[in-house]
Amino acid sequence: MVPDEFKRQLDELSTVILDGIIYFTVWDGLMVESDEAAQALNRYRGLFLPARNALLWMALLQLAKVFDRDPRTVSFRNLISAAKENREDLTPHATEEDLNQIQQQVDDNEALLERLKRLRDQRIAHHDSTTSGDRTVLFGELQRLVEEIKSMYNSLRRGHDRACIAFDVPIGDAERHTSEVVRIMCEDRD
Numbered sequence: 469m470v471p472d473e474f475k476r477q478l479d480e481l482s483t484v485i486l487d488g489i490i491y492f493t494v495w496d497g498l499m500v501e502s503d504e505a506a507q508a509l510n511r512y513r514g515l516f517l518p519a520r521n522a523l524l525w526m527a528l529l530q531l532a533k534v535f536d537r538d539p540r541t542v543s544f545r546n547l548i549s550a551a552k553e554n555r556e557d558l559t560p561h562a563t564e565e566d567l568n569q570i571q572q573q574v575d576d577n578e579a580l581l582e583r584l585k586r587l588r589d590q591r592i593a594h595h596d597s598t599t600s601g602d603r604t605v606l607f608g609e610l611q612r613l614v615e616e617i618k619s620m621y622n623s624l625r626r627g628h629d630r631a632c633i634a635f636d637v638p639i640g641d642a643e644r645h646t647s648e649v650v651r652i653m654c655e656d657r658d
Contacts, residue, residue: 469550471628474558478625480542481534482633485621488530489614489635490642495523496607497646508653525592528605532588534617535574535581544574544620551624562627570620577616580609 469477498520500506509516536543548571551559555567574581583605622632 469554469558471557474547474550474628477542477547478628481544481547482621482625484530484533484542485617486633486635486638488527488534489617489639491523491527491530492610492614493639493642494646495520495527497643497650498523500650504654504657505650508657509650511653511657527610528584529588529592531610531613531617532581532584532592535577535585544570544624547624548574551627559624559627561630562624566623566627570623573616573620577613580605580613 498509498516500509533541534544537545539546548567551562552564552567552571555562555564559567587605618633618635621635625632
């Protein structure tokens with residue numbers, strides 16, 4: 469892989485990551501805890517229930533894509549592999565140890581990533597009539613994975629061109645806008 473293609477794929481991966489994190493953030497914002505907010509959203513449950521489900525499925529789908537093993541995909545696994553094969557051209561600002569550390573972060577999440585892949589394959593991308601293996605993905609695990617994805621991406625990106633993505637800006641917008649919609653729905657209910 470040449471540096472321009474590596475950068476193109478890094479840019480595409482940042483879009484996949486950001487989409488997944490934003491979907492997760494908005495889904496979480498719609499999982500209201502107060503009775504008042506729940507009643508307000510339930511007035512339009514024909515919209516909010518399917519929207520919440522769609523946001524969660526899309527978040528899980530996007531986050532699974534980030535670690536896809538298929539060599540035709542844009543994923544951490546493929547970019548890390550390419551970087552290790554040609555570190556000096558693709559990640560001139562990273563050491564071999566830096567790349568190994570990113571790889572270790574991926575490896576440390578392997579059990580979760582397998583469950584996420586199973587869920588994607590057996591329920592999201594296809595609806596298998598029979599399923600096998602654990603497909604449980606817990607909220608806290610996803611929160612931790614999201615933080616690690618942002619860190620891994622920016623480590624790889626810095627190694628390539630010393631840049632990084634400010635994921636927190638669009639994520640903050642999604643949080644604020646979602647809470648504002650919930651607030652408006654509560655006021656409308658009153």
